Amino acid sequence: MSRVYQYILLMALVTYLIRALPLTLIRREIKNEFVKSFLYYVPYATLAAMTFPAILSATDYFWSSVVGFAVALVLAFNRRSLLTVAGGACAAAFVVELFIR
Amino acid sequence: MKKNFGENLGSIKDFKVGCIEAIPICLGYIAVSFAFGIEASKIGMTTFQAAMTSLLNVTSAGQFSALSVIARNGSFVELAVLQFIINLRYMLMSCALSQKLDPKVGTLSRMCISYGVTDEIFALSVLKKGRLYPMYSYGLIVVSVFGWVFGTILGAIAGQLLPQRLISCLGLAIYGMFIAIIxxxxxxxxxxxxxxxxxxxxxxxxxxxxxxxxxxxxxxxxxxxxxxxxxxxxxxxxxxxxxxxxxxxxxxxxxx
Known part of the structure; x- marks a missing residue:
């Protein structure tokens, strides 16, 4: 078997175990209030950290990213659906790039 | 079938809802994995190898980082440690998800859901109101992974099939989705x-x-x-x- 396939299988194994072990081993509801609170806040912290400032370089141009970001914030703050927010951000960036390019 | 006794997997409707809600993920994934496909072909991976990597790993940061190790024939230990560290956040996510599942959900279902724990799928799953049904997760996973693998193949084959200005804008889709969630x-x-x-x-x-x-x-x-x-x-x-x-x-x- 070529080395490339060994690489692929190895990384797949490591990544899968990371995902599967907690899900299969933790069966009971966690009662500890700190742990529950911690897990409740995890997605907000992770997604916020992943979004900003990375979103500023998501497109080819800084300003199309900034406008897309702003549009997404406004739409999300007004509780629009996932598709509307994501699509609105992309469309706004596309319009800005029409003028920049 | 005996194993499903008392286990509520959800309905076909949950599966469909999952499929529909995963469309933004799918679009974002096509854009991101398209770039991965291009990079993978640059270091000499075949289209099949690139697609296989995406199908088995489903992790953007992990896959991109692995390319440099593979390109210079790095050691297996290095690759394993790198993947462990970069993907460690999935462990936190799986812990959080384990609390959303009914304790009765069986090991097999849990092993299937585990396959699709990514930043984006996790985000939709964990903030779903009430319990998380496996059928909903399967819907999310099928549509998202389709986009991830499809984009990889497009990138690996065509190099630049879509015009760059479209790819540029699609890069925002994933972040727009994160924002809509938080x-x-x-x-x-x-x-x-x-x-x-x-x-x-x-x-x-x-x-x-x-x-x-x-x-x-x-x-x-x-x-x-x-x-x-x-x-x-x-x-x-x-x-x-x-x-x-x-x-x-x-x-x-x-x-x-």
């Missing part, structure tokens, strides 16, 4: 607002302050910020207290 709840809970702002501020510091940015990889950055901010928030505002304080409406993640 921002609405900031209106209901000041603690969530604090968490979002603190995480973004710290992330900015980690990205731009020279000494820190050079030493801490993007994978570690997310791990450190997540643990620090979520722990601080759990200490300052445990959910038992904050959830009902403002309007009386329960905040997003509380079990209905």
């Amino acid at each position: 921002i609405p709840d900031t209106r209901k809970s000041r603690a969530v607002m604090g968490v979002v702002l603190a995480a973004m501020a710290l992330s900015t510091v980690f990205t731009y302050v020279p000494l820190i940015a050079d030493t801490i990889s993007s994978g570690f950055r997310i791990i450190i910020i997540t643990i620090a901010v979520a722990a601080a928030a759990a200490f300052i505002a445990p959910i038992g207290g904050t959830v009902k304080n403002s309007s009386g409406a329960p905040a997003g993640g509380e079990q209905a």
Whole structure:
């Protein structure tokens, strides 16, 4: 078997175990209030950290990213659906790039 | 069939809802994995190998980082450790997801759901109101992974099939989705607002302050910020207290 396939299988194994072990081993509801609170806040912290400032370089141009970001914030703050927010951000960036390019 | 006794997997409707809600993920994934496909073909991987990598791993940061190790024939230990560190955040996510599942959900279902724990699928799953049904997760996974693998193949084969200006804009889709998930709840809970702002501020510091940015990889950055901010928030505002304080409406993640 070529080395490339060994690489692929190895990384797949490591990544899968990371995902599967907690899900299969933790069966009971966690009662500890700190742990529950911690897990409740995890997605907000992770997604916020992943979004900003990375979103500023998501497109080819800084300003199309900034406008897309702003549009997404406004739409999300007004509780629009996932598709509307994501699509609105992309469309706004596309319009800005029409003028920049 | 005996194994399903007492286990509520959800319905076909849950599966369909999952499929529809995964469309933004799918579009974002096509854009991101398209870039991965191009990079993979650059280091000499075949289209099949690139597609296989995407199908078996489903992790953007992990796959991109692996390319440099594979390109220079790095050691297996290095690759394994790199993947472990970069993907460690999935462990936190799986822990959180385990709390959303009915304790009766069986091992096989859990092993299937585990396959699809990515940042984006996790985000939709964990903030789903009430219990998480496996059928909903399967819907999310099927459509998302389709986009991830399809984009990889397109990228690997065509190099540049889509015009660059379209790819550029599609890069925002994933972030737009993250924003749609975290921002609405900031209106209901000041603690969530604090968490979002603190995480973004710290992330900015980690990205731009020279000494820190050079030493801490993007994978570690997310791990450190997540643990620090979520722990601080759990200490300052445990959910038992904050959830009902403002309007009386329960905040997003509380079990209905």
